[in-house]
Amino acid sequence: MTFYQHWRNVPANAWRWPNFSPAEIACRGTGKILVNADALDRLQELRVMLGKPLIVNSAYRSPEHNRTVGGARASKHLEGTAFDISMANHDPVAFIAAARKAGFKGIGTYPRSNFVHIDTGPARSWGDPFPARVSSFAPDQPPAREHLAESRTLKASGAAGVGTIGAAGVEVTQQALAEAQGAILPLMPYLDSLRWLFVALALGGIAVTIYARLDDWQRGRR
Incomplete structure (x- = not known):
């Protein structure tokens, strides 16, 4: 793991995850970033597996920002091994199945906020189920x-x-x-x-x- 005081300090040649940027993974409150290569490798694998963008609501959190947002004291976000992913463009059931296949064992579902938490910690799950959908995605409409x-x-x-x-x-x-x-x-x-x-x-x-x-x-x- 490598820590940087700000995501802009991450050397370009040290970043090997093409579908994500340091800014997306950095702490939303401070700009600090903890690069956990193993977790990011799994996130990139999940992105390739699903074949569509992953909208990252939250990734690494600095201790001060984690307190500000009311995160758990032992949150995996503090270790850079957790990601909150929006379900705006994903079917939750298919997403969770793919996440488990990519090696994410911690799964938290938040249907009211429309995101799924995934992390590389011990196998566990929590949260409410997403409501059933008529189809996996909203029907296409002409722009x-x-x-x-x-x-x-x-x-x-x-x-x-x-x-x-x-x-x-x-x-x-x-x-x-x-x-x-x-x-x-x-x-x-x-x-x-x-x-x-x-x-x-x-x-x-x-x-x-x-x-x-x-x-x-x-x-x-x-």
């Missing part, structure tokens, strides 16, 4: 921008560009964050500004849509 692009009203008004950007901005951002979760951590201070920008674009799109529909109505197109 909002595609619905808008096909709108007769927007086509007629020539406002498809503005409406599409406004409604799809947040959707596109969420997809990008899920695929490049580690890379955006340095951008955290700017996310509030980006959020308000997308809100403004969405409101502009709504206004244009309302205007276009009123115009359609006046012209007897509805």
Whole structure:
């Protein structure tokens, strides 16, 4: 195990886990990081096995941050051997089966917060079961921008560009964050500004849509 006062201090040539970044594994409260190679090897193996991104809610925790969040005194997060993984893009049953296969023996389920805790400690499990789902994942829906692009009203008004950007901005951002979760951590201070920008674009799109529909109505197109 190797400890660094901040994840930015981790040498690039010392990091061998391609689907994760030091920022994702570091303590959320202090930026400190304890690199446990064995645990990270298992996490990388799990990522390859599942074939889709793992959204890491929490990995290493410094003692001070662990106290702040009310973590257990002997939490495996303190050892860098535990990871809390979001189930936003995973079926919990399939995820837990794969995690056990990758060598994670400690399994904690938190359906209300929609994540699963995994660690390399002794075999044990806790938490409530996830509710049954109609399917493993939510049914696919065409992106909002595609619905808008096909709108007769927007086509007629020539406002498809503005409406599409406004409604799809947040959707596109969420997809990008899920695929490049580690890379955006340095951008955290700017996310509030980006959020308000997308809100403004969405409101502009709504206004244009309302205007276009009123115009359609006046012209007897509805």
